[in-house]
Amino acid sequence: MVYARLIAMRLFKAVIVLFMIIVFNFFLIQMAPGDPAAILAGEAGATDQEFLRQLREQFGLDQPLYVQLWRYVSGIATLDFGYSYRQQMPVLDLILARLPATLLLTGTAFVLSLALGIFAGSMAAARVKKVSGSLIMALALVFYATPLFWVALMAVLLFSVYLDWLPAYGMFTVGAHYTGWAHVLDVLNHLILPASTLALFFMAIYTRMTRASMLEASQQDYVKTARAKGLKDRVIQRRHILRNALLPIITLAGLQAGQMVGGAILTETVFAWPGIGRLMYEALMQRDYNLLLGIFFFSAALVIVFNIFTDLVYRLADPRIKGAS
Amino acid sequence: MTDTVLSIRNLTLALPKGADRSYAAESVTYDVAKGEIMCVVGESGSGKSMAANAVMGLLPKGVRPTDGEILFHGEDLLKLDEKRHRELRGLRIGMIFQEPMTALNPLMRAGDQIAEVFEAHGLYNAKERQQRALALLEEVGIPQPEKAIRAYPFELSGGQRQRVMIAMALALEPELLIADEPTTALDVTTQAQILELIRDLQKRRNMAVMFITHDFGVVAEIATRVCVMRLGKVVELGLAHNVLDNPQHEYTRSLINAIPSNAVPPTRDAREPAPLLEVRQLNKVFRSRGGLFKPSREVVALNDVSFTLDRGETVGIVGESGSGKSTLGRCVVRLERPDDGELLLDGVNLGALKGDALRRERKRVQMVFQDPYASLNPRTRVGLAIAQGPIANGVPRKEALQQAGDLLDLVGLGAASAERFPHEFSGGQRQRIGIARALALKPELIVADEAVSALDVSIQAQILELLEDLKQKLSLSLLFITHDLRVAAQVCDRIIVMQHGRIVEQGTAQEVFLSPQEAYTRELLDAIPGRAHVAAAV
Numbered sequence: 001m002v003y004a005r006l007i008a009m010r011l012f013k014a015v016i017v018l019f020m021i022i023v024f025n026f027f028l029i030q031m032a033p034g035d036p037a038a039i040l041a042g043e044a045g046a047t048d049q050e051f052l053r054q055l056r057e058q059f060g061l062d063q064p065l066y067v068q069l070w071r072y073v074s075g076i077a078t079l080d081f082g083y084s085y086r087q088q089m090p091v092l093d094l095i096l097a098r099l100p101a102t103l104l105l106t107g108t109a110f111v112l113s114l115a116l117g118i119f120a121g122s123m124a125a126a127r128v129k130k131v132s133g134s135l136i137m138a139l140a141l142v143f144y145a146t147p148l149f150w151v152a153l154m155a156v157l158l159f160s161v162y163l164d165w166l167p168a169y170g171m172f173t174v175g176a177h178y179t180g181w182a183h184v185l186d187v188l189n190h191l192i193l194p195a196s197t198l199a200l201f202f203m204a205i206y207t208r209m210t211r212a213s214m215l216e217a218s219q220q221d222y223v224k225t226a227r228a229k230g231l232k233d234r235v236i237q238r239r240h241i242l243r244n245a246l247l248p249i250i251t252l253a254g255l256q257a258g259q260m261v262g263g264a265i266l267t268e269t270v271f272a273w274p275g276i277g278r279l280m281y282e283a284l285m286q287r288d289y290n291l292l293l294g295i296f297f298f299s300a301a302l303v304i305v306f307n308i309f310t311d312l313v314y315r316l317a318d319p320r321i322k323g324a325s
Numbered sequence: 326m327t328d329t330v331l332s333i334r335n336l337t338l339a340l341p342k343g344a345d346r347s348y349a350a351e352s353v354t355y356d357v358a359k360g361e362i363m364c365v366v367g368e369s370g371s372g373k374s375m376a377a378n379a380v381m382g383l384l385p386k387g388v389r390p391t392d393g394e395i396l397f398h399g400e401d402l403l404k405l406d407e408k409r410h411r412e413l414r415g416l417r418i419g420m421i422f423q424e425p426m427t428a429l430n431p432l433m434r435a436g437d438q439i440a441e442v443f444e445a446h447g448l449y450n451a452k453e454r455q456q457r458a459l460a461l462l463e464e465v466g467i468p469q470p471e472k473a474i475r476a477y478p479f480e481l482s483g484g485q486r487q488r489v490m491i492a493m494a495l496a497l498e499p500e501l502l503i504a505d506e507p508t509t510a511l512d513v514t515t516q517a518q519i520l521e522l523i524r525d526l527q528k529r530r531n532m533a534v535m536f537i538t539h540d541f542g543v544v545a546e547i548a549t550r551v552c553v554m555r556l557g558k559v560v561e562l563g564l565a566h567n568v569l570d571n572p573q574h575e576y577t578r579s580l581i582n583a584i585p586s587n588a589v590p591p592t593r594d595a596r597e598p599a600p601l602l603e604v605r606q607l608n609k610v611f612r613s614r615g616g617l618f619k620p621s622r623e624v625v626a627l628n629d630v631s632f633t634l635d636r637g638e639t640v641g642i643v644g645e646s647g648s649g650k651s652t653l654g655r656c657v658v659r660l661e662r663p664d665d666g667e668l669l670l671d672g673v674n675l676g677a678l679k680g681d682a683l684r685r686e687r688k689r690v691q692m693v694f695q696d697p698y699a700s701l702n703p704r705t706r707v708g709l710a711i712a713q714g715p716i717a718n719g720v721p722r723k724e725a726l727q728q729a730g731d732l733l734d735l736v737g738l739g740a741a742s743a744e745r746f747p748h749e750f751s752g753g754q755r756q757r758i759g760i761a762r763a764l765a766l767k768p769e770l771i772v773a774d775e776a777v778s779a780l781d782v783s784i785q786a787q788i789l790e791l792l793e794d795l796k797q798k799l800s801l802s803l804l805f806i807t808h809d810l811r812v813a814a815q816v817c818d819r820i821i822v823m824q825h826g827r828i829v830e831q832g833t834a835q836e837v838f839l840s841p842q843e844a845y846t847r848e849l850l851d852a853i854p855g856r857a858h859v860a861a862a863v
Contacts, residue, residue, distance in 0.1 A: 221427040227383055228422075229493065230415035231445040239441075240430050318432060319477045 003312065010308045021300045022076060022293075026069055029289050035061055039287050040085060059085070076297065082290035086283075091294035094279065099261075099298070101171055102275030105268070106260035108191060109198035114253055116199070117206020122242055124207065125214035126233075136207065144204035152197045152270040159193060166193050169272035194271040198264055202256050206249060213245035220244070247318055254310030258303035262295070328359035330501050330533035331380065332396040338375050338557075341387035349375040349388055351557045357501065362527060362534040364548035364565070366541065366580070368781040369752075372557040373537050377503045379403070380535075381420055382410040397501070416446050419494030423506035425486035429478040435462070435489045436474030442496040461492040465522060483646075484515035488522070495526060502527070505537045508854075512645035512808065517852035520546050539781060541581050542811075542855030545569055553577045580782060600669075601802050602634040602657065602770060607666035607676070609652055609826075626652040627663070628826040634770070639796065639803040641817030641834070643810055643849070649826035654774045654806045658692045659683060670770070688718055691763035695775035697755035701747040708733070708743025711762045718766065725765075732761040736791060753784035757791065764795070772804045777812060789816055810849055814838045822846050 037055040041048075056062045060071060075082060081091035120136050127133030143151075160168035167173070167190050178186045217223070218241050226236045256263075265277035272278075276295060283291040315321050333356070338349040350372045357363040367373035378384045380395055380402060395402040397418070402410065414420075422428040430438060439461060440454035449457065455474070462470035465488040478486055487507060494502060504523060508516040524547050527534050538544060544551055548565035553574065561574040572578045609627040626649045634640045644650040655661040657668065659675055668676035670689060678686055691714075694700040701710055711732055712725035720728070730740035736757040738750075747755060756776060763771055773792065777785040793816060796803055807813050813820050814834050821831040822845065830843045841847045 221422060221424055222430040224383060225422060225428045225490070225493070226430070226441070227411075228381055228414055228420040229442045229445050230411050230413070231441060232411070235445075239433075243432055244430065320431060320479050 003315075007308065007312075010311070014304045014308065017304060018297075018301060019073070022073055022297060023069065025293055025296045026072055029293060030065065032287075032289075036085065036287055036289055037061055072293075081294040081297070084283075084288050084291040086286050086288040087291070091291050094291060095276065095294055095298055098274060098276045098279045101273060102261060102264060102268070102277060104187075105191065105194055105198065105273055105275060106264050108195040109202070109264075110253075110257060110260065112195060113199040113202035113206060113256070114249075117203040118210050118242075118246075118249065120203070121207040121210020122214060122237065124211040125218070125241070126237055128215065137211065140204040140207040142204075143200045144208065146200075148197065148201055149266050149270055151200060152194070152267060155193050155197055156270070166190075168193075171274055194264075194267050194273050197271075198267045205252065209249055209252060210242075210245060213248050214241050217241045217244040247314070250310060250313055250317060254306055254313075257306040257310070260306075261302045262299040329356045330359050330398065331357040331535065333376055333380075333393070334396065335393035336376055336379065336390065336395060337392035338372075338379060338384070338388055339391045346556065348372075348557050350379075352393070353554075353557075353559055354393075355552045355559065355562055357533045357535050359500070359533050360527075360531045361549035362524070362536050362547050364544045364551045365535065365537045365554060366539065366544055366551060367554035368539055368580075368783065370556070371554040373539075373554045374505050375557075377420070377505055377535060377537055380501075380503065381414060381418065382407070412446070415442050415494075415499070416497045417499050418501045418503065419497070419499040420503040421487070421490050421494050421505065421507045423509050425483050425490060425510060426478075428490055429486055431478050433477070434474070435476050435478065435481065439474075439489065439493050439496060442493055446497065448497075457496070458492070461496055462489070465489075465492045465495075465526075466518075467492075482515075483511050484519060487511065487515075487519050491519075491522065491526070495530075498530060499532070501533045501535065503535045503537070506539070507536075508543065509539070513810070513854075514645065514848060514852040516543075516854065520854065523547065540854060541569070541782075542853065545855030553580070599636045600633045601636045601638075601671060602804070603667070603669040604633070604653075604657070605631050605667040605669070607631070607653070607656060607668065608664045609649075609656060609661065610664055625649075625826045627656065630666070630823075630826075630828055632821055632828065632831060634802055634804060636769075636802055637796075637800055638819065639805055639817045641813035641820040642804065642806045642823060643808070643813050643820055644823035645808060645849075647825070648823040650806050650808075650823050651774055652826075653823070654692065654772045654804065657770075657804060658690050658772050659687055660692075688714065688766035689768050690770045690772060691766055691768040693756070693759050693763045693771060693773040693776040696779055697752050697759060698747075698779075700759055701755060703747055706744055706746060707750070707758050710747075711743075711758070711765050714762065714766045729761070729765065732764055733758075735764070735795070736761045751784075753780055753788060756780060756784075756788050760788075760791065760795070764799070768801070770802045770804065772806065774806045775808065776805075778807065778809065785812070792816065810838070810853060822849065 035056070037052055037059060041052050041055060053062070060068060063071075072082070079092065081095070083089075084091050084094055087094055120140065124133045124136040124140075127136075156168045159166045171190050172178070172183065172186045176186065214237075223236060223240055226240045261276050262280065263277075264273070264275060265281055267273065268275045268277035269281060276298070280292065280295045282288070283295065334354055336353045337351050340347060340349050353372075353376055355363065365373045365376070375384070375388065376395075378388075379390060380397070382402065382405070384390075390403050393403075397413070402413075405413070429435070436455055436458045439458035440451070443449050443454045443457065448454075459470055459474050462473055467473045467485055467488050473481065473485065473489070478489075481489065490507070507523070508519050511519060520543065523534065523536075526532070536547065544565065551561070551563060551565050551568040552559055553561040553568065553576065555576050561568060561572065561577045568577060569581065572581055607627050607630040611624045611626055628649075630649075630653060632640070642650045642653060652661060656663045656676070659668075659678070663676045666676060667674050670686070673686060675683075675686060675690070701707070705713075708726055708729045711729035712722070715725040715728060716722055726743070730743050733742055734740050738754060738757050738761075742750075747758070750758065759776070776792075777788050780788060789812065792803065795801065805813065805817055817834050819831065820834050820837040822829045822837065822843070824845050830837060830841065830846045832842075837846060838850070841850060
């Protein structure tokens with residue numbers, strides 16, 4: 001009941017925010033020099049003013065700005081994101097075709113980094129003055145400080161080129177036409193390198209955060225109470241320390257989750273993963289504004305959805321959070 | 326003694342290198358027998374909790390035993406390995422801590438936290454554990470136990486949380502209960518209830534109790550025997566009434582004497598009634614901001630509060646937590662804006678001032694805060710901390726710093742301390758700095774919000790003396806906010822008792838203390854620990 005009302009309220013706010021984002025993005029694109037018609041015409045080698053005028057008329061670019069904005073916004077309200085003239089396809093189809101690949105990649109990376117990060121972090125916290133604990137933290141620092149693309153390239157060099165264990169690029173073996181489980185395995189095989197590359201950075205952050213947060217929690221009075229009960233260290237670590245240390249990690253996880261659509265451009269480019277990130281990159285290079293706007297919209301929507309979701313998780317994790325804000 | 330449960334023999338605990346002394350406890354020797362309450366008394370830093378921590382095997386990092394033994398039923402606890410020691414904890418030795426706010430896991434239900442004790446020792450199944458937790462909650466007298474068992478700590482009051490702690494400590498009927506300042510953080514009426522509960526349970530179960538406290542009032546209430554500690558050493562050990570009535574050691578005497586007594590100073594000569602502060606029908610309601618779909622919540626902090634404070638007078642505002650006394654203080658210094666009503670300082674309505682006008686007037690009322698640790702910026706030298714007020718009011722920096730030095734002299738710290746940082750001072754010294762800071766703007770009225778509550782009794786007495794002294798010297802008026810009726814009776818000309826945002830009773834200290842008119846005031850007075858004892862001694 002409380003949740004239903006909360007979600008309703010947040011969704012209502014989300015619609016307003018989304019609307020503002022749409023308008024803002026629209027004007028942002030308008031400010032970019034050159035319109036798509038000029039570029040299309042330029043690439044076609046035509047300098048004919050009449051041809052340009054026709055193109056603009058066809059795209060509706062000759063209309064006043066507020067008419068264009070109104071058309072765009074009312075289009076989105078009916079899930080019409082416009083047409084990509086470069087790709088000769090509706091924007092929505094393009095995005096939906098690429099979305100699963102990206103979500104598979106970023107989702108895997110998300111789960112991987114969260115699970116491994118919290119695990120490594122709690123190990124490091126429990127072994128705070130031991131060599132093993134310091135080793136974990138040193139590794140985390142290395143992953144944290146190393147640029148993603150470099151890790152990606154090195155991973156390709158090591159696992160694909162030298163060891164030949166894993167494929168270097170793509171989402172499935174071209175021309176193999178696997179079906180059923182063979183297809184699944186093939187995709188998973190392709191997924192390992194990009195997903196772990198993407199996961200490393202966040203894993204390092206979660207590790208460091210979990211450790212710091214747990215060490216802080218272990219100083220609290222209730223930990224002493226727990227020890228006075230005669231509980232085993234293992235139980236205290238998990239039930240009292242880790243549980244209380246999780247709250248800041250949830251915040252961060254919410255942030256990472258929000259980046260699931262737009263956050264993998266680099267990885268997708270290096271590994272030639274057919275996802276949204278690459279689509280966005282191409283759209284940007286080709287000034288495919290409708291497509292770009294569509295991708296912006298989806299990224300923003302996902303951030304909002306995950307913000308709401310994070311708030312809900314917060315409520316589950318901490319009974320003290322009751323208010324709506 | 327035949328029924329000795331715990332016997333501490335020559336216990337010496339070494340502090341890590343670099344501490345302000347080398348031993349946390351030195352050759353500490355005392356016994357705790359079945360059916361008695363042994364009170365270990367001392368001021369902060371006396372090492373009174375250290376032996377208890379050693380008994381539990383929960384010594385802070387770096388502190389280690391170098392000599393002596395702790396015999397629990399004849400077995401040396403210092404020689405136990407961690408596993409054996411853990412099996413004793415909770416099962417045969419229970420412990421209650423000081424801070425009910427933080428000693429419970431905020432994310433676990435009360436019932437689950439109690440049930441954990443059984444789980445830790447592998448007893449019963451999940452259902453039985455919950456049943457026993459419920460029975461325990463009933464035994465410690467929590468209202469609506471079947472609701473409390475499902476409650477999270479934040480949903481319980483301080484006293485209720487402490488009852489949950491006690492239920493937890495007593496779950497497995499330990500032979501020894503260690504209580505480390507279990508009532509220090511509680512209101513006086515709650516404190517009285519919890520003390521009674523502990524005494525009651527101790528009798529019913531014939532337990533040995535080791536009760537650690539800094540408060541001789543509490544000692545007088547419950548102790549069978551007393552062990553007074555100072556700087557890690559036992560200075561006096563004996564039966565409670567012997568120690569209280571006939572203390573042998575000078576330090577014990579000074580501690581007992583430092584307790585604000587019930588003897589109320591006679592009402593001073595009537596001054597010419599010249600009101601400095603007039604508070605008329607002050608109201609303040611805190612509202613949590615309601616949202617689009619969310620109702621707002623209201624807490625009435627001040628409800629129709631009116632009183633006057635004459636020039637040169639000390640008025641005490643007394644109440645328990647949530648009574649609105651601090652809000653009143655914050656309104657008087659205008660850290661909080663009253664909803665309506667008047668705050669007349671010399672005829673100027675402070676309550677209605679805004680912006681620049683408020684900035685000009687507010688230096689006339691200054692505040693001394695409760696927590697001497699949190700109220701000073703750790704990165705600012707104390708001289709500058711004191712000078713900042715005058716500088717903000719246009720005094721040239723050099724002159725302001727000069728004055729800060731003089732003020733430090735005045736509060737007994739010496740001008741040379743201006744160059745030092747807050748962490749270099751003790752709690753009492755910091756409170757002197759806080760007072761110097763309040764004085765820097767040459768105010769007419771000082772609001773002291775629980776200014777001595779965080780201090781040890783001997784330091785408390787010194788600070789009260791300083792305040793009284795400064796009041797005379799600088800002809801100040803004082804609004805003294807406190808939860809401690811004994812302190813109020815000592816320093817205040819008039820006392821105002823508050824409850825739930827209303828003034829319940831006001832009158833001279835004599836009137837309020839010796840012939841209280843309202844039931845609530847009587848309740849507060851009766852709850853003061855050790856009152857019966859002190860009254861008998863006077």
